[in-house]
Amino acid sequence: MLTHLPTPRTPASRRPVPATAGPRQWLGLVVLMLPVLLVSIDTTVLSFALPQISVALTPTADQLLWVVDVYPLMLAGLLVTMGVLGDRLGRRRLLLVGAAGFGLVSVLAAFATDAGQLVAARALLGVFGATLMPSTLSLLRNLFLDDDQRRLAIAIWASGFAGGSVLGPVVGGWLLEHFWWGSIFLLNVPVLVVLLVAAPFLLPESRNPAAGRLDVPSVVLAVVGMLPLVYGIKTTVGHGPGALGLGALATGAALVVVFVRRQLRLAEPLLDVELFRRPVFAASVGANFTASFALAGLVLVVSQVLQLVVGLSPRAAGTALLPGAVASITAGLVAVRLVRVVPRHLLVPVGMLLAAAGYGLGALVAGDARVGGIVAVFALVGAGVGLAETLTNDAILASVPPERAGAASGISETSYELGASLGVAVLGSVVAAVYRADLTLPGTLDAGQADVARQTLGGAVAVADGLPDAVGAQVLTAAQDAFSHGVGVTSAVAAVVLAGVALLVGRVLRRADRAAAPVVDEVRPELVDAGRAQPTR
The missing domain is CATH 4.10.860 (DNA Excision Repair, Uvrb; Chain A)
Structure with a gap:
């Protein structure tokens, strides 16, 4: 009689991942989407809170831009570093450390008492956020080995950014109407608690045993x-x-x-610069950078237009962006199907041209600020970005072996966050420059009031509220017109940049796809036997 001994349990970190993902891997994907949602919620909610922050903390124009882009700037500077650390120390471990730190600093940001403190807290959020993003993408690459499943998982993962732009304005708008601006940062805490509890059970640890020194x-x-x-x-x-x-x-x-x-x-x-010699890798990173550049700059501008020009409440402004977020999610998921029949060298440029068309529409409707036109602009840009980024993220990850996933995802996320930072910096600065150049204020304002009104549109609205009705209305109208002109100029600039990059990326990807296409062997008639052709070697 044979006794069947129980099979020893294998630690999660040593279990082989099946070629076809099962329920555990898909549940792990849900957990990996939580930090992605956090990053996108944090960016979108902050953009919608800028008017309240402008009034409460009275930042200068430069401080206000630093409040927005110091976070993605720190991310961009540290993502590759954190990707390498994850390869060495363990990606799940780094994810958990980053989640705990992100939660603690979120509380500090919520209770900042001046613009300098908020900028510092946002910088620390960038440091801990840099530990989150490379870990999520590299763990995803190790969970899903099948090409089709990985592409679908990346599309779902990427939709977390658009999903965050849905949840951020709606939930954050409700918070801003009922509580103070700092409540938007406390949104992070319950999400992080779920991540810290679920990740050890659903995510296997992974690292690169041959990772180099830092x-x-x-x-x-x-x-x-x-x-x-x-x-x-x-x-x-x-x-x-x-x-x-x-x-x-x-x-x-x-x-x-x-x-x-x-x-x-x-x-x-630290950064494998040689990877950029590969045309597909370089073009995909460039497309990623440009798409995030366009989307981040648009969110910054549109959030202010909806609230300070159109006059919507934060919650109503957030709701107006729902179609754009849905379009981005849908386009990313549709890209998974389309790429099976349409080559990527067509799909990626089409996505970027769609975003360029959205900005072109923005240049046309900037002087007539209506909700319908703004919704259409955001939907076009969102759909184009969702289509392009799903395919470029997959191309970047698919080009490296699993053990180098941390480094590759670090580069991918660096391009995204650096693009977001420069999108805010460049497009936000263009709007601010045109706004200051075009703004004509009544001579009855004192020097302090005029200086505040020239710094930001939010500052002009605050000054107008404290003036007599006739003068306040004059200041408000002049500020709104100047800002709308700045939006039109910025939209035209962004449209030209997107169109140019779309054409360049399309050419590079087309050449690479043709070079990688299999060569059809010549069939010699004399070797045809019984209907079976034998190719010439």
């Missing part, structure tokens, strides 16, 4: 190089060429060059 000088160069570069762009675009702005640009560019040269010399670089 090069500290490269980490410093990556972060320090980004700060003056973005500051220089913001200052030059917003205030025109000057010694400070041009000096910051030159310093940032020089540090970036030093960083790249160091990576080329290192045996174990």
